[in-house]
Amino acid sequence: MPAPEQLVLRSTLTSPFGRKVRMAAEVLGRMDRIALVPADPRDESDTLRRQNPLGKMPCLLLADGTPIYDSGVIMEYLDQLAGGGKLLPAGGLARIKTLTLARLADGITEAAILVVYEDRFREPGQQSERWLMHQRGKIMRALAAFEAAPPEASKTDIVAIGLSCALGYLDWRQAVNWRAQFPKLVAWLDAFAKREPAFNATARPQEG
Numbered sequence: 001m002p003a004p005e006q007l008v009l010r011s012t013l014t015s016p017f018g019r020k021v022r023m024a025a026e027v028l029g030r031m032d033r034i035a036l037v038p039a040d041p042r043d044e045s046d047t048l049r050r051q052n053p054l055g056k057m058p059c060l061l062l063a064d065g066t067p068i069y070d071s072g073v074i075m076e077y078l079d080q081l082a083g084g085g086k087l088l089p090a091g092g093l094a095r096i097k098t099l100t101l102a103r104l105a106d107g108i109t110e111a112a113i114l115v116v117y118e119d120r121f122r123e124p125g126q127q128s129e130r131w132l133m134h135q136r137g138k139i140m141r142a143l144a145a146f147e148a149a150p151p152e153a154s155k156t157d158i159v160a161i162g163l164s165c166a167l168g169y170l171d172w173r174q175a176v177n178w179r180a181q182f183p184k185l186v187a188w189l190d191a192f193a194k195r196e197p198a199f200n201a202t203a204r205p206q207e208g
């Protein structure tokens, strides 16, 4: 039998999209086959920009160097390696509905990242309040949709993984203050963190 292929994941331990992939790999029992090689999207000389021309992490490299991105595609690939149908339904409308909710969760993280970047990439005093409100509106509407219909408490799929990473990132970066307004999501995240060891196993390292 051929040795299982070693994979390289370009990401940091703080990237919320990288966390999605690390969590998926933990859940599928694949983390031992993945070597994490840190990436710095702001470093022009980082090979990340050649691996993914968008310069975004996470990016998974196969043994022959083939790059796979973005996080959703990498998760589908890991699911396939594990036999398929583990993190999302294999086909049909159920698969499409799951993918749609997963994108909604990712949209929260994307908007939160744009809120963070508005500060990181602009000179002090140049931040656009209008743009920040626009992004925060997306976050709050998406959270309201999940509050109205939280994911199944007992399930670890691409939706639960994406949503838990989004909420974890909101807690860290405080792009919005979500906890007071969305008690069902607070309860869902608490239950998920207690039930799913991969959530704590992939938490960002504590500073200091």
Ligand SMILES: N[C@@H](CCC(=O)N[C@@H](CS)C(=O)NCC(=O)O)C(=O)O
Pocket (backbone or CB within 6 Å): 015, 016, 017, 018, 041, 054, 055, 056, 057, 058, 069, 070, 071, 072, 106, 113
């Ligand atoms: N849709 C992408 C988003 C990835 C993403 O935005 N990653 C951030 C870090 S968490 C990044 O690399 N940002 C650098 C940049 O946008 O230049 C995915 O799901 O992988």
